[in-house]
């Protein structure tokens with residue numbers, strides 16, 4: 001506990017939910033730091049004091065928690081940020097710092113959806129071992145190389161930053177854009193590029209789902225990548241649940257929240 005006895009929260013961010021939580025914590029005068037990995041050139045303003053960059057594995061995170069007298073960790077990272085989530089569970093177990101995840105439920109297929117579910121990126125690559133198609137590859141930058149195994153397709157790549165090197169696809173188009181995305185924009189994008197199949201992570205939440213709703217409306221198939229397995233931890237699904245957890249997470253924080 002910090003010398004002044006006030007809570008000191010660490011929010012592992014990089015998602016819409018983290019950015020929505022930030023002002024709610026700030027408005028209650030709770031001391032909190034947002035943490036980003038530093039994946040993109042110009043991260044959006046997060047609404048909290050923000051640190052950027054890895055911690056240096058479990059040991060680095062453990063040291064950070066101890067040296068900064070962190071009283072609570074909220075893991076609001078993306079469901080595919082599995083390594084960060086595993087490290088958070090391990091470091092909080094070692095230090096005894098209370099941990100809760102702020103996450104979102106996976107998307108479920110609705111009437112009119114044409115999904116092929118695959119377990120991981122490799123499964124999505126295998127599902128594209130088929131005659132040439134026009135593929136929207138909406139999985140970001142980090143796993144693009146895996147898809148060069150199927151050069152027969154024309155790919156539409158949506159990236160947060162301009163690619164540092166030409167993507168390894170003979171035929172491709174690049175869209176530099178960041179979410180949250182909107183239905184009309186993604187519908188127009190799929191139409192303009194005459195996309196006939198979409199590859200997506202099952203991110204859940206609202207920021208990435210426009211392409212899924214657009215695919216349904218246009219009758220397009222989706223290769224849907226299931227989430228990696230995450231460690232057992234307390235899982236919350238709204239900022240209100242986070243405030244409730246904080247007020248009961250054995251920290252006397254309730255007085256700070258006026259609850």
Ligand code: 3Y8
Nearest residue numbers: 014015016036037038039043044139140141142179203207
């Ligand atoms: C650096 C920080 C907010 C948060 C916005 C969410 C929604 C919009 C949709 C598509 C899918 C994708 C990608 C995506 C979305 C939100 C959220 C989300 C998907 C920023 C951000 C950071 C990142 C990192 C980036 C990854 C990439 C993944 C693009 C900020 C904008 C594809 C995930 O170039 C790279 O290295 C990009 C890396 C990890 C996945 C990948 O493998 O490439 N996100 N995205 C975070 C950090 O440094 O810690 O600037 O806001 C955040 C957001 N991107 O403010 O509302 O909550 O999911 N992010 C996926 O879902 O498949 C785009 O194009 O349809």
Ligand code: NAP
Nearest residue numbers: 013014035036037054055056057077078080081082083084
């Ligand atoms: P990851 O594979 O789980 O993590 C790899 C390493 O990156 C971690 O071990 C850690 O490095 C560092 N890291 C990850 N998230 C961090 C954070 N919030 N703060 C500080 N360091 C972090 O993570 P990822 O999938 O690359 O995701 C990176 C970031 O992008 C996260 O903030 C995540 O929320 C966001 N994001 C990811 C996706 C996605 O599709 N993966 C989508 C949207 C947003 P050390 O081991 O050195 O500590």
